[in-house]
Amino acid sequence: MSLDLQRASSEPITSVDMLLAGFRSAEKPRSQHRLGLEHEKFIYPLHAARPVPYEGPSGIGALLERLVPNGYTPFRETPSSPVIALQKGMLTISLEPGGQLELSGSPWPTAREAHAENLAHLADVKAAAGPLGLRLVALGYRPFGTPADMPWMPKTRYLAMRQSLPERGRLAHNMMLMTSTGQVSLDWEDEADCVRKTVLVARLAPLMVALYANSPLVDGKPSGYMSFRSRVWDEVDPTRCGYLRSFFDGSFSYRAYVDWALDAPLLFLRRRGEYLRPKMTFRQFIKEGFEGAPADMTDWTDHLSTLFPEVRLKKVVEVRGADCVPAAMTGALPALWRGLLYDPGAMEEGERLLPRLSFEEHLAFHDTARRQGLAGRLGNHELHRLAGELVAIARRGLERLDREDAPLVEPLAEVAASGRSPAQAVLDAWEKEPHPEALLARFIL
Template sequence: MARDVSDSTPIGSRDELVGWLESGCRPANDWRLGTEHEKIPFHVADHSPVPYDHPAGIRALLDGLAARTGWTPIMEGDHPIGLYSEDGGAISLEPGGQFELSGAPLATLHDTAAELDAHLADAKAVAEPLGVRFLTLGMSPLWSRAETPVMPKQRYDIMRRYMPKVGSLGLDMMLRTSTVQVNLDFGSEADMVRKLRVSLALQPVATALFANSPFTEGKPNGLLSMRSHIWTDTDRDRTGMLAFAFEDGMGFQRYVDYALDVPMYFVKRGETYIDVAGASFRDFLDGKLPALPGETASLADWANHLSTIFPEVRLKRFLEMRGADVGDRDMIVALSAFWTGLLYDSAALDAAWRLVKGWTAEQRQQLRDDVPARGFEARIDGRSMRELAADVLALSEQGLARRARVNAAGADERIWLAPLQTIVAEGRSNAARLLARYHGEWRESVLPTFEECVF
């Protein structure tokens, strides 16, 4: 999330929280897609991570991008911690210095590709004179936690203190992983529920297709997507497959009840983040938060709280697909293409639901648990993940064909699925390809990733 929300409207009742989510409903003609991706910077000279305050550091990158793009700095004290543009795009910093582009809401995947190309050109123009480049991997392949710099953001200080209390891998999630996500709209409560259920059930398919984090601290970690595995032991109160979403009565109110029971991290007042980690938002609604006695929550507090919940698919006033490792430029656009084709075409969405509706909660969870290590060899309901991925990819392709959004050359959005079609045809994720090279031509070294796995 690039900027914390600052709407100080007080919350009068739980119904207002439901209404806030429901206000995201919009007609299909107004549906947009917003692509977010993170990328890990490194110094070319010695493959070292990029700290914040350094002549060729994160601050210098942000200052250079502000000067080049005209985007407005997001400040915390005297530290720039991000940038934003008037069209809705933003650049933010993840805890370990990962650079995140939160794209503007756009109409087509062609627009997404153009936005991404412009951003990468800007990033390259600023970073290369500093001797900095960016990895296209889902996890930093070389550095330990201790070697990874920490960004000067108050909310991350609070999270870093809390994470070790609730899981063993939360600090790895914060400091060493990189993802790509797409945010998609819904038209009604029923449409939200249908999209949420399909995307939750099929999130492991995206994990398998986009697996790209096989190295940790200079050697294979035994997984294809270590980034995905890390989420299984980050904080069980705020992660997972949301089994309740498949139960009768699912809707905005049910998600609100779930979110109210997720422990808080912080409350922001002015420019200060108050550590309330582990506290109850229900108590906050009632003015009983120990750290702020008598003070009640605002809509900004609610929006910020929702941004600290990390299930495989997150509901805000849109749906956020969270299951994929970042990859190169084409894979970033492919992630948005994959989900847009499935969720923005009613026939594809109906067919996807028919594919998954018979799965039990236990089957869905088992698939999610198996995929980080087994990838296309994982199985559900007697089928391999590779077979399932081929079927789902075909549905996405059909959905994009029916959308019929063409570029200047007359090509529709199906062109952006090409890298996924290659992966399914070969039955090998990018992680599997990297491991083959590690054991072959790279002679058991991860250093070539700093030459070949870069934007």
């Protein structure tokens, strides 16, 4: 995702082949495959359940400023703008719209290196947050308050999204302000490898939703979902979220993803140092241009970053769908997908784990996973047992690839064996002591 208001001009798009070539240019030999971890988390005052604004001596901006001496370079949209991100090498700390703090980690050969980077990041942030009276909280959805109660971060891109997305989905602001997640990015070798990985991730995604479900409360009440964060995405924008039908009917390809992306409406265009909001799909943009100028490859890169399917293609396969959870389970996330997708034997086992479902059957499976978590069923199969086997397959893959990564998935094995998604502990804690400050204290990172 670009941080900058300004954009470099690039080659005008004259054919769909140029868009396909962008995905082909991301192909890498297996020896060069890496993985990256993204981890969002909420920031709250130590003794309160209110959101933290950007401004003020204990605000999000002050937190970023305290991190700068740790070797970070601050990023501003203009020289006079507030700091909205920090960069160190290939690592970025950025802000989600409601002040969620996000680590976008470096690409690493191993999951343990990605985990170590995240642990170091968390240590830096906690050390900076403490003197400001702030704490980091690991939940997938804010358990108290509504979007109307939330501050907005001073980032121009979010102003454009704030205006555009609610026109397409009732819960768009909930997604932007109230959710927190973990994601993993992985490489592919060629189109066949990309297709196979993307389809497998899509088929297994509900099991990951159940394993990582950690957002059962909405405005202080049980929502009926173990992962309400996952539910929110139903009403953000159906043209750019969810699953592609081609994931399940055997037709997925680079071209299928490009065609799907072309028919999604533009959220914005960066022009003249502004985020403009033309009402057209990207396909129309290529055909008609805008203000006399053609669509170019920088516009396409921006557009790909505004699509939010459960598994997303950019220059990497981006695995979405996990709620924010504690650090050990977050470290298990890249290990799980490294073991499943980078070991050929594990991929074959993963492909055999679940029955082949139609698009509609898969949506029902996904809904069961987010409502019931590991207590749900897929036909005659208990989800916690399927999740346990998924973790076991990943561990076997890691044992063949790199034994030092294998122990990272142990927290997931324990969660699956318990039959209880993390959300159940949130519900238990709330039932025992229904006080907002006490609940947040129970889930500090």
